[in-house]
Amino acid sequence: MKVLIVDDSQIMRKIITGVLKKLKVNDILEAVNGQEAVTKVSENEDIGLVLMDWNMPMMNGLDAVKQIRASGSKVPIVMCTTEAEKERVLEAVKAGSNDYLVKPFNPKDIQNKLGKFLAACTT
């Protein structure tokens, strides 16, 4: 199974990729905005987890989650974002995201939050 990292920041994609590789997840795809994420999810049925930023150009993460769910995909989506307010979290959950990771985070935070999803990806 593949993990899709969606973030307009190349540094953030690199940080998350580094953590995932340490967790033995090597099949990683990247998207730089929500539109690209929607396309990659539709083209890669073997994606097992999507890590989705919120604030991105072209299409933001929330709209991407809505489009992915509207397409019928049930892929687990974890929002990885600076949007920490309670109403934002609720908005993301209502749109169809499965979990929420607030930036700033360290590798341990990513590992703890994604453990259950990554277990499914690596088995």
Place this chain on the structure above:
Amino acid sequence: MKVEYINPFIQSVQETFHSMMDCKVSHGKPFPTKDDGLSDNLIGIIGLSGTAQGNIAIKFPAETAKTIVGGLVGTTFTEIDSSVVDGVGELVNIIAGNAKAKIQGHRISISLPTVFRGGIHKLTTPSVSYLTIPFNSNKGAFEILISFRPTVNEKEEALHESAYSG
């Protein structure tokens, strides 16, 4: 500028550097932002809108930017390339996003970050002055620049919030 608007940004800087780079930062006394001449800085800036408006910027000397962004990804940058520029933008994004969640009684949205290189000659937002907060860390000194002006009375917003949640 009220201390309850400044402290969330200071806390956010400290949390971001500690969480992402295991780096402790200390800060000095805030002062009105002034012209810094033609120095070689990388400045990441992000807009705030909603019940308050303004901007937050992070200003690194170029050398410090390379060290700090290198610390984020465990590498050494020898020049200011697109990764360093991207890293400065992501840092101001995280700091602004984290701070806005700590500011009580306001609903604030943040823009996408913009990064530019050079010095500060004049930073102005209509009727809002900028405050500079100097920071120091073992990776180098840097500054946070804040302009913040509530556009909605806090009591009004609190009423709106209770109506919204109720």
